Amino acid sequence: MQNNKLPTIKEIAKKLNVSVSTVSRALHDHPSIGLVTTMRVHKVAKELGYEVNKSAIYFKERKTYTIGVIIPSLAEPFFSSALCGVEDFAGQFNYNVIIGQSLDSFEREQRIVENMKDHRVDGILVSLTKETSTYEHFDNLKKYNIPIVFFDRVPQKKDIHFVSCNLHSGMLQAISRFVDAGHKKIGLINGPAKMAATLQRLEIYFKCLKENNLPINYDIIASTTLSKEDNVKAIKKLIDQEEIPTAVMVFNDYVLLDCIATVKAAGLEVNKDISFISFANLPIWEYMDTRPLASIEQFSYKQASIATDFLFKLIDANNKGESTEIDYLQQIIDSEIVNY
Amino acid sequence: MQNNKLPTIKEIAKKLNVSVSTVSRALHDHPSIGLVTTMRVHKVAKELGYEVNKSAIYFKERKTYTIGVIIPSLAEPFFSSALCGVEDFAGQFNYNVIIGQSLDSFEREQRIVENMKDHRVDGILVSLTKETSTYEHFDNLKKYNIPIVFFDRVPQKKDIHFVSCNLHSGMLQAISRFVDAGHKKIGLINGPAKMAATLQRLEIYFKCLKENNLPINYDIIASTTLSKEDNVKAIKKLIDQEEIPTAVMVFNDYVLLDCIATVKAAGLEVNKDISFISFANLPIWEYMDTRPLASIEQFSYKQASIATDFLFKLIDANNKGESTEIDYLQQIIDSEIVNY
DNA sequence: GTTGACTACGCAAACGTTTGTGTAATTTTT
């Protein structure tokens, strides 16, 4: 029904008997075009409902004003909140955001990177898959001059741009909180061994224990693959002892939910017989009856915002053709505990 | 450092002393190109690391293989789950998804639509702002042949493609559940008057009461602007009576959380003194101690998936140049209660 | 040995825009 064809600069030119270059310049109010002509062009453009064809410009400029975000899962509040940060920030710069869910599959991550590269995005933000331990698929992007900034789940290497969260500050606050409350036996429920976050949490846990002059006791350290039954198994390991830990650091809120249910079922009272502090990834505790003492907040929104800022800096540098590789943009923000 | 320029079809052509058209066809294994030439082209293409410039193709084909999704907020699980549905579905078709958060602002919604139009997306999925009551900004898209499918929060008009959720089925199940449990005084806490969902819930509430031969009683109907204090005010209205409603339908889970806290604070016991069923938008109840009797699930993921399917049908029709306006694609799926 | 059919490829236009360069016409300078 509608006229399928959108008006172009050519049609304006024809209508006014001027050249397309004149029209183009007039539309940009270029000084070399006379005032009358400029006005006439604007008038006709408006009449025709002309709008630039951005696809043409993207093509010509070799830019798309689009950035890609690769996150493990949209369903996780931690990441949807991060995406929110990206979107808010990118929107202000009139950039579009395309998303890709890796669903924690390395293969999907590769495919998404490939796809975004094909789409010629101007830059990519990534939070890695649990499985990701090699980074060739990202290194490839350098050939295409597509900058990449990692956030939260970042590669274990130094020659990258990234934003991550320092668990030490939060964990230290957490342990202090426990210690101040009189706890001496502070356990840990950790994640899957292959996740970078797991090793990190363990190291920092040790470090913080040391800083508080507490002994390391492997009987009160458990790990889980994050499945429900494994979570239950982990907490059961800790409470199936004569002398159970009175405080436990828990890998994340999902795990903690299972822990809470399990200890309750075992007849223990949370925050009395046993206290918890978790690494926050669910914004639910304020609505819950049974809460951990506190959570260690890792500020996904903030991380993502900073990462996006970095990305725009890099894209900018690209535009200006600053071939001299600028320094790696890296920022580690402090985690903090939030009390409940 | 890197060679900034990506190899093009031209360079392959030059290298082999053939024309670009030959290369193009060879790359697509066109039968009119000899086998040897085809193979040589493929070989050189591989050597050079050639990849098609999709921007060029997008431009030429006037397509971007990208769809836009406009949702009120990524932070709401209901919508991030919907986005998840879109992404999963679109990914299978090798389509990209760009997102826009309206943040329930009509003005932002307009801007996002504009932006997506500029970006020449192939289609748009929308869940409306609470404020949206006029639709010119969407009607505009027809000029550009950009199909649009609404989901969940859909316009109050008939000449659109949409997927929405029928509250009647779920509400009827809910009221029946209450009635079966012996409840006779079933209240309602509704949303802001200007939201379409509010009127709808009210009408269906009346209808379901009628179908169960229950009287309408305005003393046990309240409404809230969805702010915390308003939520509290609403539930207080219901329980500050001699004879309180023993069952209440609640606008959504956020409201319900406040209701539960409030009735507890008032010394009432949930599921004994007063029972609730809410319209689900938070996937948290299975982790909570105090739960509603059930929730009315509106299947955001499913709605979004179907809407995406519709959108692809429309895009397909567009591609085939089926100018004959195909019928409006409309589907109303049944809500269902899920018990806790 | 003139047709006709195939094969295998090249030419050029087209998509819409921007931009460097060229050039008349007009105005200013000397």
Added chain:
DNA sequence: AAAAATTACACAAACGTTTGCGTAGTCAAC
């Protein structure tokens, strides 16, 4: 009044790809 400068525009190339059409060359058929 001739030279120089300025104004206001046009021309054409370029971005990378696809595709309709044209055309040499080969081979078989009559």
